[in-house]
Amino acid sequence: MTCIEISRPGGPEVLVPATRPVPRPAPGEVVIAVAAAGINRPDILQRKGVYPPPPGASDLPGLEVAGHVAAVGDGVRTPRPGDPVCALVAGGGYAPYVAVDARHCLPVPSTLDMAAAAALPETTFTVWHNVVERGRLAAGESILIHGGSGGIGTTAIQIAKALGATVFTTASAGKLDSCRALGADHAFDYRTVDFVEAIKAETAGRGVDVVLDMMGGDSIARNLAVLAADGRLVFINFAAGSTATVDFLPIMVKRLTVTGSTLRPQTADAKARIADGLRRVVWPMLEDGRVRPILHATFPLAQAADAHAAMEAGTHFGKLVLTVQ
Ligand SMILES: NC(=O)c1ccc[n+]([C@@H]2O[C@H](COP(=O)([O-])OP(=O)(O)OC[C@H]3O[C@@H](n4cnc5c(N)ncnc54)[C@H](OP(=O)(O)O)[C@@H]3O)[C@@H](O)[C@H]2O)c1
Numbered sequence: 001m002t003c004i005e006i007s008r009p010g011g012p013e014v015l016v017p018a019t020r021p022v023p024r025p026a027p028g029e030v031v032i033a034v035a036a037a038g039i040n041r042p043d044i045l046q047r048k049g050v051y052p053p054p055p056g057a058s059d060l061p062g063l064e065v066a067g068h069v070a071a072v073g074d075g076v077r078t079p080r081p082g083d084p085v086c087a088l089v090a091g092g093g094y095a096p097y098v099a100v101d102a103r104h105c106l107p108v109p110s111t112l113d114m115a116a117a118a119a120l121p122e123t124t125f126t127v128w129h130n131v132v133e134r135g136r137l138a139a140g141e142s143i144l145i146h147g148g149s150g151g152i153g154t155t156a157i158q159i160a161k162a163l164g165a166t167v168f169t170t171a172s173a174g175k176l177d178s179c180r181a182l183g184a185d186h187a188f189d190y191r192t193v194d195f196v197e198a199i200k201a202e203t204a205g206r207g208v209d210v211v212l213d214m215m216g217g218d219s220i221a222r223n224l225a226v227l228a229a230d231g232r233l234v235f236i237n238f239a240a241g242s243t244a245t246v247d248f249l250p251i252m253v254k255r256l257t258v259t260g261s262t263l264r265p266q267t268a269d270a271k272a273r274i275a276d277g278l279r280r281v282v283w284p285m286l287e288d289g290r291v292r293p294i295l296h297a298t299f300p301l302a303q304a305a306d307a308h309a310a311m312e313a314g315t316h317f318g319k320l321v322l323t324v325q
Pocket residue numbers: 039040041042122126146147148149150151152153170171172173175190214215235236237238239261262263264311314315316318
């Protein structure tokens with residue numbers, strides 16, 4: 001099969017076509033004939049050589065796909081050959097075929113085509129685990145979602161709203177209205193607005209129950225400042241740096257929880273458990289339209305380099321997806 005590999009660490013131009021054998025399903029796995037593959041910010045980090053695949057994972061980029069099941073391994077009862085599925089993969093999505101743990105597959109929602117379904121797994125698994133399982137966001141609570149305009153952010157805004165939360169978000173100036181249209185109650189320009197002041201003003205000084213942050217850096221202390229008593233701060237990246245001089249007093253005084261996670265290195269069992277939660281709570285939201293993937297653009301697989309350049313240009317709102325076959 002002709003896939004896209006990372007020929008060496010570097011810019012988008014290091015993404016080049018390569019010939020690899022079609023994978024066979026191991027026991028417990030299925031092989032998916034990939035119709036579309038989502039692009040995520042971690043793919044960029046992997047291409048640059050700073051986010052290596054975990055041991056045993058494919059070295060090819062691509063963390064999520066949608067397509068039809070082409071083959072099933074021993075012991076797999078569902079999904080069945082021919083079923084339309086989308087799946088979280090630990091790598092190898094930029095290819096016509098990929099092997100995946102059968103438990104990491106979810107049905108393609110009846111409302112979506114393959115390109116839209118390919119945009120679901122990485123963001124929904126990440127948001128479910130970090131906002132719901134770690135952040136423990138509950139109906140009637142409030143959340144600050146940094147980067148509301150990206151793949152993760154557009155998903156988090158919609159899931160948080162559907163769960164009955166009040167949503168605050170940060171994004172660049174030109175994308176704030178789109179964040180509001182998705183359901184954000186308040187959206188602030190991260191370049192010009194102090195989100196702590198703005199949220200304190202909107203909440204009579206209380207702050208929010210949960211913060212989802214991928215920036216870190218000088219946001220770390222401000223995230224602690226904007227949390228209400230018993231609040232939860234969840235990190236999914238430190239794009240602006242993971243070190244800071246921070247006063248820990250608010251953690252004790254306000255009884256805060258500081259946590260975080262990365263999805264890719266988690267065990268297969270842990271990912272299967274996240275998939276179960278998604279199937280139970282988020283897939284019905286997709287079926288009835290309360291949540292939908294926001295597709296900014298699609299690119300043919302052969303133009304993966306252009307898709308990476310587009311993500312790095314940062315003008316997208318929502319997701320970029322590769323069409324494969
Ligand atoms: N831990 C995990 O398991 C996990 C999994 C997936 C992704 N991630 C991380 O989650 C982040 C988002 O991924 P993605 O695929 O959604 O990428 P993306 O689509 O490129 O989104 C990036 C977002 O960051 C926003 N942003 C940039 N500078 C910001 C700032 N100073 N303050 C607040 N927001 C800012 C961008 O806003 P504008 O475009 O409006 O400027 C955009 O909304 C990445 O850092 C990625 O590494 C973590």
